Amino acid sequence: MAEVAFWQGNKAIAMGAIAGGCTFFSGYPITPSSEIAETLAEELPKIGGRFIQMEDEIGGIAAAIGASIAGRKAMTATSGPGFSLKQENLGLAYMAEIPLVVVDIMRGGPSTGLPTRVSQQDVMQARWGTHGDHATIAYAPSSVQECFELTIAAFNASERFRQPVIILGDEVVGHTREKIVIPDAGSYQVVNRKRPAVNPDDFVPYKPDLSDDIPPMASFGDGYRWHVTGLTHDDWGFPTDEPSEIETKIKRLVRKVNRFREDIVRYEVFYGEDAKVLIVSYGSVARSSLRAVREARQKGFKVGHFRPITLWPFPDEELQGLASQVDVVIVPELNCGQMLLEVERAVNGKAPVVGKSLVNGELFQPSDILSAIEEVA
């Protein structure tokens, strides 16, 4: 029998991590994500897991990567300024193909910005914040329930694809307290990284399986010896200057995710079938949008809502199908128009796309979005 609780989003992320198999958390205090660390400081030791508060944000992500190399499912959590500090080592985890979950509870920026107030200004940082090419997987929960469920999904994706996966929460979702139905253990899937099937002497640590482009991963301490490096490397994990090996590695990093796009992409559509006005929004904004859409429907406007749940990969093909039947697309965002660019790319001229930006530290009121609908309808 599933248990019902009244939790904050940040607590749901922490408990979702444990449900997804997380036994290691390292991080550094930062508003508005600290409750994730506080919850795990209390909960992880109870299951024999490890929590460590590091000396800085960089240590927070680096220790988690180290723990993952040693075989544990690991997570770190932060907010905008800390997310910036973590970018270099996020890149190391992409390059060395180390599973890891990184939570960014978005607050207003740039810089110290608005520590206690909501924004969605990190969505492009999540995609391109670290230098170099890689594929990004990022989930944007819009409820406490989703904070729990998408954290499990994030661990599963990071284990399957051997790379970091990002939870892009925001201050409102992180701090909202609401009902959550905690699924019974065993009622959801938990994915573990592929282990090598060969004996240690035959182990080629970065030789991918042809079926999925992903190399099986050994852990330090389980009998395999291998080399981890942030340098571009060959199948043995050793630095290479050979152009063909470099090309193979970097292309594979992108392809191993892109070829399974259909398995990863998540989105949700409300009132799509006859919509003439389409709202596209995500995270906490989607909640204001949905209310506005319902009110507009009551007033007779044919309005629908498209909510990307994975911001990366962006559900572009799915959005394009819907956009071809509508007269206009509205994109309310708590930034100056970041995912707007993705929506425009996906809609590809099939309908005009109107951005609606709010960067004053507050969440859209449903009435803000309703008036945007009334302006264009």
Place this chain on the structure above:
Amino acid sequence: MPSKEVLDWLRVDFFPHIWCPGCGHGIIMHALLRALASLGCEKERTVIASGIGCSSRMPGYIDACTVHTTHGRSLVFATGIKLANPELTVVNVMGDGDCAAIGGNHFIHACRRNIDITAVILNNSIYGMTGGQVSPTTPIGAYATTAPYGVIDPPFDLCNLAAAAGATYVARATVAQPQLIEQYIKKGIQNKGFSVVEVMTHCHTQFGRRNKLARPIDNINRFKQVSVTKAKADAMKPEELEGKIVIGEMMDRERPEYVEQYLRLIERARGQVA
């Protein structure tokens, strides 16, 4: 020529190494491998972590569980590895840039926690790989590409720093004393806590040729001339110690070790659950 036991720890397939002929880093790697071999460490249970720079290439040549991380961050990767799996022997090799500049914060906090990791500092007083820029351990008056008029800021004494920050075993040797390096690394690995072995090494290529120490042997001879044992140094005046390198064991004490404390914390947390 290394012994068979030492050769067994090398990934000779990946030679030649990238270090310049005459570099001191090989002396330190050899001492580390002799220490690991003589302690009977298992390659599958030994982790060698490194940061960035010439020193950081060492793990690539060692046939163990090796991780080459980002600049200055190897100690925090190592901290995660050790806490995740306390059964592993974790050795961290880093340069003076890793340890004393970009990773200085991690260094003092690893000392403070007294986590069971052995940090070997390959201190050549210069950024060698990037072309001879000044480091936080370059002596006053020395020349570097970013100190063309001579260094004006004083260098760190990394052993004093480590001891003050809480490391439980702290020792220093130079590459002119390879037996001492091996002995100190062995004691460091045996110490249940954070151990720091600072090895003064040379970069004749980038430091030496700008500072009248262009040949490797000039550097070795200098290390022999300026090395003073701790016992002697304790009886010397500060002005007599100018320009000297104090070698020996600077600290050897017991303090609670971090991972052991954490495992006890787990027992307490579980006790509350029951």
